[in-house]
Amino acid sequence: MSSAGSGTTRPQALTKDGQLRRILRLFRPYRRKLLSVVLLVAGSSLVALVNPFLIREIMDTALPQDRLGLLSLLSLGMIMVSVTTSSFNVWQTHLSATVGQLVMHDLRTAVYSHLQRMSLAFFARTRTGEVQSRISNDIGGMQVTITTTATALLSDVTVVIAATTAMFLLDWRLTLASMLMLPVFALVSRRVGNQRRNITRDRQRQLAELSSTMQESLSISGILLSHTMGRSHSLTDDFARQSRKLTDVEVRVTTAGLWYQSTIWIVIASMPAMIYWVAGLTSSNGHMAISIGSLVAFTSLQQSLFRPAQRLLTVGIEIQGSLELFGRIFEYLDLPVDIAEPERPVEPAALRGEVRMRGVGFSYAGTQRPTLAGVDVTVPAGRSLAIVGETGSGKTTLSYLIPRLYDVTSGSVTIDGVDVRDLSFDTLTAAVGVVAQETYLFHATVADNLRFAKPDATDEELFAAARIAHIHDYLMLLPDGYDTVVGERGYRFSGGEKQRLAIARTILRDPPILVLDEATSALDTHTEQAVQKAIDAASVGRTTITVAHRLSTVRNADEIIVLDRGRVQERGTHDELLLRGGHYATLINRDTEPVAV
Numbered sequence: 001m002s003s004a005g006s007g008t009t010r011p012q013a014l015t016k017d018g019q020l021r022r023i024l025r026l027f028r029p030y031r032r033k034l035l036s037v038v039l040l041v042a043g044s045s046l047v048a049l050v051n052p053f054l055i056r057e058i059m060d061t062a063l064p065q066d067r068l069g070l071l072s073l074l075s076l077g078m079i080m081v082s083v084t085t086s087s088f089n090v091w092q093t094h095l096s097a098t099v100g101q102l103v104m105h106d107l108r109t110a111v112y113s114h115l116q117r118m119s120l121a122f123f124a125r126t127r128t129g130e131v132q133s134r135i136s137n138d139i140g141g142m143q144v145t146i147t148t149t150a151t152a153l154l155s156d157v158t159v160v161i162a163a164t165t166a167m168f169l170l171d172w173r174l175t176l177a178s179m180l181m182l183p184v185f186a187l188v189s190r191r192v193g194n195q196r197r198n199i200t201r202d203r204q205r206q207l208a209e210l211s212s213t214m215q216e217s218l219s220i221s222g223i224l225l226s227h228t229m230g231r232s233h234s235l236t237d238d239f240a241r242q243s244r245k246l247t248d249v250e251v252r253v254t255t256a257g258l259w260y261q262s263t264i265w266i267v268i269a270s271m272p273a274m275i276y277w278v279a280g281l282t283s284s285n286g287h288m289a290i291s292i293g294s295l296v297a298f299t300s301l302q303q304s305l306f307r308p309a310q311r312l313l314t315v316g317i318e319i320q321g322s323l324e325l326f327g328r329i330f331e332y333l334d335l336p337v338d339i340a341e342p343e344r345p346v347e348p349a350a351l352r353g354e355v356r357m358r359g360v361g362f363s364y365a366g367t368q369r370p371t372l373a374g375v376d377v378t379v380p381a382g383r384s385l386a387i388v389g390e391t392g393s394g395k396t397t398l399s400y401l402i403p404r405l406y407d408v409t410s411g412s413v414t415i416d417g418v419d420v421r422d423l424s425f426d427t428l429t430a431a432v433g434v435v436a437q438e439t440y441l442f443h444a445t446v447a448d449n450l451r452f453a454k455p456d457a458t459d460e461e462l463f464a465a466a467r468i469a470h471i472h473d474y475l476m477l478l479p480d481g482y483d484t485v486v487g488e489r490g491y492r493f494s495g496g497e498k499q500r501l502a503i504a505r506t507i508l509r510d511p512p513i514l515v516l517d518e519a520t521s522a523l524d525t526h527t528e529q530a531v532q533k534a535i536d537a538a539s540v541g542r543t544t545i546t547v548a549h550r551l552s553t554v555r556n557a558d559e560i561i562v563l564d565r566g567r568v569q570e571r572g573t574h575d576e577l578l579l580r581g582g583h584y585a586t587l588i589n590r591d592t593e594p595v596a597v
């Protein structure tokens with residue numbers, strides 16, 4: 001439950017302009033829908049502006065002159081205006097929500113698919129919760145901006161332009177008087193926007209931190225560790241501390257610029273009073289320079305301006321916050337893919353499965369000492385290689401170079417003479433089957449888990465693979481057989497059973513090369529024999545490279561290499577190496593397993 005940082009570095013900050021252009025590009029596929037939204041918003045805003053003029057006519061003409069026909073017509077007009085604007089709004093909201101959600105869907109999928117291409121190294125240095133938080137919290141946080149703010153902005157601009165024009169037409173002096181405060185508001189809004197952007201950054205970081213903590217500590221392994229280490233209370237305290245920090249940030253997000261918004265609100269709300277007062281001042285001998293109808297129409301226009309103007313002055317604040325969210329997402333989309341598929345892959349006819357490593361060197365990023373150096377090994381097709389050595393000598397790392405979970409730093413790994421870096425991912429994954437040290441099973445049925453390797457596998461194929469892995473009989477004894485649902489991370493199955501399921505899953509793809517990283521956890525002799533039988537059966541006719549943690553399992557390998565701090569120290573068969581009396585012999589003697597020599 002480390003509190004290591006996110007592990008992702010911020011690439012050079014995107015310029016605001018570049019970011020805006022990139023955001024606009026996201027909307028490009030939906031420009032037709034957006035055009036309809038623009039038309040609907042503009043239409044509804046313009047139609048709404050007819051109302052004040054209808055009011056003026058009612059007040060100045062229809063009512064004083066007792067013209068009932070005109071009054072009915074004007075009243076009906078007012079009702080029609082509301083019907084039209086409401087219908088336009090419903091339609092527009094539906095369209096803009098659809099576009100907003102589609103853009104979010106595109107972003108979510110783009111981030112997910114980019115992350116799928118990232119190498120193991122990225123996930124090794126990044127906290128799981130952090131990755132998920134970018135997809136759920138950051139993209140989720142954009143929803144308001146994308147779906148509502150953007151269209152509100154559009155309608156607000158239209159209303160403000162149209163209402164201001166109408167106000168000028170009614171009385172230009174009153175209009176100017178109403179707008180004196182605008183520049184001051186705009187300036188302050190800019191400052192509050194920057195403030196909001198910084199707070200949003202803090203909030204998203206805090207959210208990611210909280211997600212990571214939950215992800216790690218509420219997983220089966222996390223709970224197991226905290227229960228057995230008696231750390232539940234302190235973890236709860238840590239969580240509470242983080243959650244409390246989030247509370248503070250959330251309050252800051254909500255209240256940033258609140259005083260500013262209230263001031264605007266008060267000033268805007270006092271405007272009609274000011275206007276009546278100014279109109280009163282202009283009256284002489286009981287006659288005002290402006291008719292009552294115009295005055296009412298003017299203040300009603302002003303009223304319709306309140307919300308849009310206020311929103312426009314604060315929309316910058318919202319957008320600044322969202323820019324930060326977009327920035328975090330773009331940062332992930334821009335992560336370089338360190339293990340990329342070749343543009344023009346070599347397509348060999350059929351792979352036999354000869355694996356050759358030539359002068360292989362490898363260093364993990366950020367480490368001083370190379371993990372592997374000068375490794376030369378050839379495993380002829382159909383033969384077996386066992387890699388042994390002290391813990392940390394680089395066995396697993398070496399085996400990961402064949403399926404390209406990591407790329408060599410120097411030298412090369414070839415399959416049938418073709419560099420693995422020149423093969424398409426499809427060819428490579430079809431050629432190399434990997435059974436990793438830690439078996440990962442999805443929360444789904446056994447059959448679904450097996451079919452993850454080969455979605456179109458028939459039941460017979462599943463049974464055959466499970467038989468080879470010596471797990472079929474066991475599965476048939478379960479009440480639900482192959483339909484048994486595997487618990488979270490396969491917890492209902494024992495370690496040995498999970499390994500055999502993993503072996504069955506891998507051989508279902510029938511790869512010519514098998515890379516097996518033996519589980520380090522000790523299995524009882526009976527289980528170990530069962531797993532060994534599964535491995536032996538799975539290896540038949542395949543090139544097999546086994547990372548051996550238990551020396552009892554390597555005796556039959558065609559070749560054994562002994563790694564020492566990343567270098568091949570000895571090589572040969574079990575008998576040859578024993579006779580040599582070197583490092584391997586020492587390891588064998590030290591191995592707790594009784595070995596018949």
Ligand SMILES: Nc1ncnc2c1ncn2[C@@H]1O[C@H](COP(=O)(O)OP(=O)(O)OP(=O)(O)O)[C@@H](O)[C@H]1O
Pocket residue numbers: 121124364365367371389390391392393394395396397398520549
């Ligand atoms: N992602 C990583 N970043 C940096 N160093 C790593 C990383 N993964 C492994 N190492 C280091 O590389 C070395 C070789 O690790 P590797 O897992 O290949 O050893 P191993 O021989 O398989 O060990 P074991 O028998 O304990 O599984 C170790 O010192 C390990 O700490």
